[in-house]
Amino acid sequence: MKYITEFRSSELGEGLVARIQQRSKKKARFMEFCGGHTVTIFRYGIRQLLPSTIEMVSGPGCPICVTANADLDKAIALSQIPGVIIATFGDMLKVPGSRSSLEKAKAEGAEVQTVYSTMDALDIAGANPDKSVVFLGIGFETTAPTIAASILQAEEKGIKNYHVLSLHKVCPPVIRALLDSGEVELQGLVCPGHVSAIIGSHPWEFIAREYGIPCVISGFEPLDILQCVEMLVEQVEKGESRVEIAYKRGVRPEGNQIALKLMERVFEPSPARWRGMGEIAGSGLKIRSKYQRFDAEANFDIKTAPAVEHKGCICGDILRGVKTPADCKLFAKACTPENPIGPCMVSAEGSCSAYYLYGGERGG
């Protein structure tokens, strides 16, 4: 098995599309939670292949997009402190905060280094003992365990100049907040594949049980998505709601216990700010007091001016699934990937970027 070409086969894809077309009778709106899924859906033009009974809306599953301006401002403020080196995954550089971006701060002289893994950030700390390295911890349950591991390794190796600004978020609470708001009515949820590889399928069960919404955990190849949609349609047509795993090669019901234990050892649940959704209880991960010396919030005096939102940007509404990029006045005019105004245009997993790059409402 080669894992890629098999999941992009035209013949199998046509079969799945035909089955969905045939089976789907009831009108249904499905949300793909994850930005990675949004990208696959657009890259393979999947919306065009679905029957008119099915509407797909994009959800808030892009960690960069949901990071609030106030938190982005903190990262930028940290980069201004003398002796601080910011280590970050590359996709954070261009994201505009209230007044600047890390890319601009870097051009003006701040030390910002792009890394491909948290362990690279530790190496930077090791190589610069007279400076403080702050890693920007942005991501969902998928990245949090690796960052927990880096903190534990820093402790073990006695690296004292390594810090993490933990802006991590966990996914299930935001879905509850979204559903409780009553703003979007959903008949199905495409649950995130990589997040579920860590947390398993159990944390999604409340959605099926309490809200009566079918849930299917999906992989990221086009056939994964089509299979997931077929399984959601099947539940909708039968009037059922339960959590199913379509991404069996990546997800076990119990998740990844080793990763979960690492996360729990270093982090504790905390409230977190989400762009467009405000503060959501229990949706963040804070570094436990035992590891406080690695916590950037506790070790630096981070001064920021009050956050301001970009005028006209509707990223918040798009992340809640109540609007699409096509509804935004700035989209593809003032806001483009070269000159992004909102984060959904910057991140590779952002809805606006996917709409822009792959055609979206503009057609192919």
Place this chain on the structure above:
Amino acid sequence: MADKILLAHGSGGKLAHDLVEKSFVRALANPLLDKLDDSAVFDVSGKMAFTTDSYVVSPIFFPGGDIGKLAVCGTVNDLATSGARPMYLSLSFIIEEGLSLKELEKVVNSVRATAGEAGVEIVTGDTKVVTRGSADKLFINTAGVGVIPEGVNISGSNAKPGDKVILNGAIGDHGIAVVSKREGLSFATKLKSDCAPLGGLVADMLKASPNIHALRDPTRGGLATSLNELAQQSKVSIRIEEKEIPVREEVLAACEMLGFDPLYVANEGRMIAIVPPEDADKVLKAMHQKKNANDAAIIGEVGAETPGRVAMKTVLGSSRIVDMMVGDLLPRIC
């Protein structure tokens, strides 16, 4: 001679003279270069093509090539995409002090071998050495001239509705091969760069059909960016078929891991040809005879609607836009 390049190697004094004499002129010998005059002087008849490019690839040695091979191929291919027969190249080195002489010699040998393969001569050159940190090991600039055969008129603005789009082989090999050796990112792969001089291929294609409308080598920005450039220059649309575009499984896998789309990954031995429909099979047949184009395929067609737009029929049969690359996937890939 020292085993490392010193600042004095670029000073114009004795050490510099020795370096040029022993390492460059001896390796690259030809009557025009051997004169060691300030300019190479030669006759040209017909329409001439002239191009230049700088090479800053990191690392300087990568699977399937090195910065020397790249510096020859890149310029030769830019001449070839104008329909020219590449003839003479200049070769300028900007060397960071401390580069090992062995590495430099390896690069020069690679320049020699590639120039030989491409049928071009290095006729003039220059060497500068800069202090440590002012360059990264070795940068190369090459410029090249070639002559365009009579009756050939190739330009990015010549694509016409109905033309076929031909590609000479699998995309993304160069970019992924270089990235696989990049510090901080390295991973194991058997993949080799596709880096190759394409002058011979283009000559054979033109023999099969002098009516080829446009040629382009999809380097930085990959296939997607080159197709967009062609569509914009010619004010036409281009529609490609995803399932016709050759991509190796290793490239697909690496792209998944790195979050790249192979359509945007750099190539150094690939050629897009825009050919009138009646000549497409002839050109394709000629390409299949060459080792750099065994897998050549028709990947799409030129249209009249939505000028400047590139669209792709996906493997699932749906359709999507293929935009230009935004920003840089990874810097210093060539």
